[in-house]
Every structure is written in structure tokens, then in C-alpha cells.
Amino acid sequence: MKLSSVLGEVVVPTGARESSVAFVLNGNAGSVTPEICSRLGRLFGERDVFVSKSLEDVGPIADRILRDEYDTVLVGGGDGTFTVMVTEITRRAREQDVATPRLGVLKLGTGNAMAKVAGPDRSLRDISDHELLELARSPLTREIRMVEVEGFLTPFAGLGADAEVLADYIALNRRLRGTPLSSIGVGLAGYSLAALTRSIPKQIGKEMPFFRITNLGGPCHRVGKGKQIIGRPFAHGEVIFEGKARIASCSTIPYYGFGLRMFPFADIEPDRMHLRVSTMGSLEFAQNIGAMWNGSFDDPSTLFDFLVEAVKIECNPATELQIGGDAQGKRSVLEMKISDQPLRLVAHDD
Structure with a gap:
């Protein structure tokens, strides 16, 4: 298994329940099409697919993710989308004194540096349904710190x-x-x-x-x-x-x-x-x-x-x-x- 050296040691949980997965997509990204949304809805359930069209959508989506206790959140968009969503989920998790879910990236944006360390470094169109299901349900977890700047x-x-x-x-x-x-x-x-x-x-x-x-x-x-x-x-x-x-x-x-x-x-x-x-x-x-x-x-x-x-x-x-x-x-x-x-x-x- 190839894993980026930037990440910490792989943790494999034992006896864990099957994880629940939420998808947050940047609705303004050109790669986020109705077909992509339908595919994710078919594979994982429409209620678990969230599409953000503006910054006003981010807060309510973060609250819903924390309220429904999703274990994993896969963010579809570029590095800017990942930054905004992760910042809001983490901030609200701290305010509510709950755990921040595990995070990953689907390569659907313009710049996708994070896809090299937290998701397949390939477009979602090039990933089969089987691979996507394996990614979402994988128990393997690694840790990385972020840069904090101006609240982000x-x-x-x-x-x-x-x-x-x-x-x-x-x-x-x-x-x-x-x-x-x-x-x-x-x-x-x-x-x-x-x-x-x-x-x-x-x-x-x-x-x-x-x-x-x-x-x-x-x-x-x-x-x-x-x-x-x-x-x-x-x-x-x-x-x-x-x-x-x-x-x-x-x-x-x-x-x-x-x-x-x-x-x-x-x-x-x-x-x-x-x-x-x-x-x-x-x-x-x-x-x-x-x-x-x-x-x-x-x-x-x-x-x-x-x-x-x-x-x-x-x-x-x-x-x-x-x-x-x-x-x-x-x-x-x-x-x-x-x-x-x-x-x-x-x-x-x-």
C-alpha cells in the first residue's frame, strides 16, 4: 500500500462499526455535475450528499454533519473548498464539544493538492464505483496538522x-x-x-x-x-x-x-x-x-x-x-x- 510520507502512522481500528459517510460538494465547481451527484446518491444515499452553492450553505451543512454524527466527510472540490469546509466543521465541533469527523478529498476542483494526501489523486470520473465504496468505508486513518491563518x-x-x-x-x-x-x-x-x-x-x-x-x-x-x-x-x-x-x-x-x-x-x-x-x-x-x-x-x-x-x-x-x-x-x-x-x-x- 502506498501512503504519502506527509501523513502519520496508519491506524487500523478494531471492532469498529461500519462508518457513515457524508459527501460535501462545491456546487460552483465545473466538475460537480448532476451526474456526479446522482452517482453518489445512488451509491450512498441522497440524504448523505450535500451541495454547497454559497458560503451561507457551509454552516448549516457543518451543523447537519455533526448532528447526524457522520464518521467520515469526503469533500468534493479544490483546496479552497476543503479549507472552508474543514474550518467550519472543526470550529463548530469545538463549540459543541463533539469530535471532528475524519476527512477526505474527492478530486473535483481546480487546484487539488490535498487529493495527494487525503484522497485518490485522480478525478472522480476515473474512479470505479467499487473503488469509491472502498475509499469511503476504509477504516485506515492518518493525521496531519493544518496551517492556521486568519481563522482558517x-x-x-x-x-x-x-x-x-x-x-x-x-x-x-x-x-x-x-x-x-x-x-x-x-x-x-x-x-x-x-x-x-x-x-x-x-x-x-x-x-x-x-x-x-x-x-x-x-x-x-x-x-x-x-x-x-x-x-x-x-x-x-x-x-x-x-x-x-x-x-x-x-x-x-x-x-x-x-x-x-x-x-x-x-x-x-x-x-x-x-x-x-x-x-x-x-x-x-x-x-x-x-x-x-x-x-x-x-x-x-x-x-x-x-x-x-x-x-x-x-x-x-x-x-x-x-x-x-x-x-x-x-x-x-x-x-x-x-x-x-x-x-x-x-x-x-x-
Whole structure:
């Protein structure tokens, strides 16, 4: 059985009852069709399929899931959908002093980094009914912590050009979808095309914002090639980075967007998140897109990687923020921390 290294040890419960499963689908996602809803309703029961059309639907759906004591919730959508739904379920579970159900992902959105760690990394259309039933009823569970930022629980969030690059990639993917050129709009080819034709031209000549990043957690380290610690530890309250940069982002999973391995050190320590700061120029980025994609690129003069519990990021001027791949506007000050409690995730053998 293949299981992502970012997750903790597999737990196999003994003597447990057959789990009850709820499906929460983003009704605004293009892949969430009446046929998909009907298929899930046929396999699991229509009462267990929830379709959210707006943020106003999220709270009532979360309350219903907790009230009916579902053991497992599979979220169909992208990373943004997962972030919103998980945040609301977890918050309301704490308020009601009840257990948060186990969570998983169905690949039905635009960016699906979480599908690589909490669900089959394939479109639902490519999963047979038998496989889907096995996934939903699997007793295997693993745990992972999230990034806490502005009240959200999310696998990743960041300030700077990463939000712009991801948005350009998504825009290109959507534009080419359903056309004869759709195959070049995904994966490394699509990422490279979006970066070379959209993101990099916009960055040329654009001055990088100034960042000051302060450690708000316990002692933290810079890490580099081979997952080796670089230099001395940084104490609580100490500035760990100060200078101009393209991005400053945190993640608890290695992946970002469509499989880009942007955070290769996120699986080193389960109680730390990977903070990546990049000062890379447009030319260097263009020359190393392949290595950036698979997480093998290493240049300590332009990539600054840290394992941290919590940080405060200040930037001037205010810079674009993305949370779970969704744009949130500009921020000049931002605090991020690793969540106190891990989420229980569906373990799979995709």
C-alpha cells in the first residue's frame, strides 16, 4: 500500500462499526455535475450528499454533519473548498464539544493538492464505483496538522508572487479545458506555459516587496538540501528573515496547486510547518521550472526554508495573500501557526 510520507502512522481500528459517510460538494465547481451527484446518491444515499452553492450553505451543512454524527466527510472540490469546509466543521465541533469527523478529498476542483494526501489523486470520473465504496468505508486513518491563518485551517497559505502564479496557472487551465490543447494546460507543461507567458512577464521589472519575518513559536531552524539543518536555531521573538523577496509561504504538505512540490520539507517534522521565502528572479525561475516542479531545486542564495511553529510576516508594500489557493486581497501584516490539533484523514492506496 502506498501512503504519502506527509501523513502519520496508519491506524487500523478494531471492532469498529461500519462508518457513515457524508459527501460535501462545491456546487460552483465545473466538475460537480448532476451526474456526479446522482452517482453518489445512488451509491450512498441522497440524504448523505450535500451541495454547497454559497458560503451561507457551509454552516448549516457543518451543523447537519455533526448532528447526524457522520464518521467520515469526503469533500468534493479544490483546496479552497476543503479549507472552508474543514474550518467550519472543526470550529463548530469545538463549540459543541463533539469530535471532528475524519476527512477526505474527492478530486473535483481546480487546484487539488490535498487529493495527494487525503484522497485518490485522480478525478472522480476515473474512479470505479467499487473503488469509491472502498475509499469511503476504509477504516485506515492518518493525521496531519493544518496551517492556521486568519481563522482558517488550510494546508498552505502565503504572500507574494505564488498567489499570482497559481492564479495564472488556473486561468490557463480553464481557458484550454475542453479544447484540443487541453493536455498542455495541466501538470508541468501547463505550469511552465502559464509562468512563461503570464506570470514571468508581469514580474519583470517589478520591485520585490520588503519582508520581515519573526519567529513566534519555539526554536526553529533553517533547512536545506538533503533535509539538513543550516546554521544555528532561531529563538522565539527573533527575526529569521529580513529583506526583499518574491514570496513568503507556509505549508504542512509538500504539494501546492496541481502537484507542484513547492514545500519539499513539509514532511520532516509533524509539529512544524515549512516556511519558504524566495528571492528568485524571473530568469532563474524560468530556467529551473522543472526542478521547481518536482521539489529538487536547491539554491540557498535564493531559497530560504525554515521549519517553524508560528511566524509573523510583515511586508511593505502590502502584498497579495492566498489561503488554500484562493485569493484574499492584500496584507501588510500576517500571522500563521501550525494547528494545535491534527485532522484525521482518510488513508488510501491510490
